[in-house]
Amino acid sequence: MDITLRQLSYFVALADTQSFNMAATRVNVSQPALSQQIKEMEQRLGTILVERLPREIRLTRSGQAVLVRARQLLADAQDLRRVAGLGRGLAGALRLGVIPTIAPYLLPVALTRLKAADLTLDIRVREAMTGQLVTDVAEGRLDAAVMSLPITAPTLRAIPLFRDRFVLAGSRSRLAGMDRAQEHLRPDTLPQDQLLLLDEGHCLADQALEVCGMGRDGRSLDLGASSLSTLSGLVAQGFGLTLLPEISLPTETRAAPELATRRFTAPEPARQVALVHRLSTPDDGWLGELADTMREAGEELIRHAAGLPQAA
Known part of the structure; x- marks a missing residue:
């Protein structure tokens, strides 16, 4: 024995x-x-x-x-x-993936909440593009990932978290020079030659093109920024316009004081942020706890963004 x-x-x-x-x-x-x-x-x-x-x-x-x-x-x-312990609620170790256009904004708020609930929780975060995170979750290298929909992998399930609206962003002078008499501001009316987007591979860039009714071919200005912070800094200095997700506004407007924003006329374009996990993953509460924490963090950022001034 x-x-x-x-x-x-x-x-x-x-x-x-x-x-x-x-x-x-x-x-x-x-x-x-x-x-x-x-x-x-x-x-x-x-x-x-x-x-x-x-x-x-x-x-x-x-x-x-x-x-x-x-x-x-x-x-x-x-x-x-x-x-x-991860199978007995949100405890033990957590391997979490997050896409780059969500991670720098959501994680500081969400991780603080997670640690406040359980200081012993061992959180390992991987920031990567959607395709890589989908593969890592499906193959078991990650327990779950926060990304935007749609996700088509048949072995995965998405728990909707919050709706992250897009806003138009540019320099204060550029937005002030736009036609304020325009009654309806819609993405598909934006000047295509002034629109800056993230580099290829970011799902946010593809979503922005979709809501603007555009494709990548034939566009005369696209600097291909690698992060939203770089993109925000460029447009704040007058290098075109861009679409920013609402959760990024508290951070990016603080980092770039010359950055101004305007909201689109309803229905406002948006992305749906979700927590993605394997269908086969055992759950006795940890997924719900994690989803609630991520949802609350996202809603806090959105409330903060709603209080920010718009371009005059």
């Missing part, structure tokens, strides 16, 4: 207290029960671990060597429990 984790914990308690009575109290068993478990452990290992003296105990050379491994095995077992 193999050594049990219970026996290892009893042995470590005995080594720490140097007393059968004190060790038994620590692990909440009787002294004879603890003594019997130590004897069984010695029999299974085929060696004496403890010198039993009249007033004290001492570990033998074998006992000292076993103690080192016992502590490590108990620590590994505790880590395993934390990892497995």
